[in-house]
Amino acid sequence: MVPSIARAVAQDGERVASCSKCEQRVFHYDAELFCSVCRWLVPDVNDRLAERYAATGGACAPDEGACPGCRQSGAGPAVVFPVMCPECGASHRISQRDVSLTTGATLRCDCHFPITIPTDVWCPGCRLNLRGLQKISALIKKANEPDSRVGDSVKQPPLDRTARRVIGLACAGERWSRTVCPARQGQLLDGDHLDMLLFNDGQIADWILDQVKLRSLGHRLHRDGGMALMAAVAQRVGALDHGVLRLVDMVWDGIGDWQG
Incomplete structure (x- = not known):
């Protein structure tokens, strides 16, 4: 700078x-x-x-005719800003030219997690320049967090965010499955075993933690919206990354009437 x-x-x-x-x-x-x-x-x-x-007694007043949001007169030079994957922590960089003013952007990490870049990284005043880096990082983190309660409409962004969370957990579990013995591979897909770890207090090993989280997310979806909400999320998962849908089916097997 x-x-x-x-x-x-x-x-x-x-x-x-x-x-x-x-x-x-x-x-x-x-x-x-x-x-x-x-x-x-x-x-x-x-x-x-x-x-x-x-x-000056604090912050400087904006120049005459400047945007009250970013305090710039017109568009500044395009910048490249850092993005951290919320799933695996890998660092990426993206140009503001690749972030749409109307739809934002999606950056797929090497761990297969699709990182959402929301439209509000742009200055809300002029829509010509980006906001500060710390603000951008906070907005990206918020956009990629799973909601505590998911809406029941497939058109709502919270559903997409939950589907991306499902994909991230499924991909992480799939990577672990390649490194463990056959007995542990079976436990990764055993709903009863995952529930036992989920509902019993105690430390959960790293190699199965993501599958337990995925199972827990399935229970939460069933609690909030029943089979209809689970099916809606699964439909979005299939649209975003069809390759992991079968794994999600097996991990959710036995939740309500869900059959893997």
Whole structure:
């Protein structure tokens, strides 16, 4: 970010940047904060920025005609921002050019988890620039969390998020199945054994934890919406990743009237 700020200062004489967490305009840069030889920030830049923040009494007012959300006048340069997979923790990068203003984006991780990039990563004011990185990370995390209660309409986003959670757990369980002995492979698909682990207090081994979570999610769906809701989620799973649907069927076997 430093070179881009330096270019803006060289061109316009100053640059006011926003905090990535609170999105307030709190960093006031000008030529005094850059070395005239190497064009990098001076060593005491943080102290000087703090003095300027105190002198203005807090955040800087937006420029005339600037967006009240991102505080920019027009569209800034396109950026590439980091995305962490909520399932396996792998790090990815995506360009804002690949994120639709109307539908967002989906980034498929190597663990097969489809990471949802929601549309609200865009500034709600101008819809031309992205929000701060910390805000983006929080929004992506929220968009990929399973809901405590799932809606009963297949058109609702919560259903899609639950289907993606099902896919992530099923893929993780499938990876574990390739590393364990045949006896444990059978336990991964044994509904009675998964229920025993689920409903008894005690530590659950890593190799079967994802299958227990998947079984638990099936019970919760049945509790909230019965077979109709389970079927609706399974339908979305099949549409998003048909390859894991058979595994989901077997893990949910015996929940209500569900037959794997």
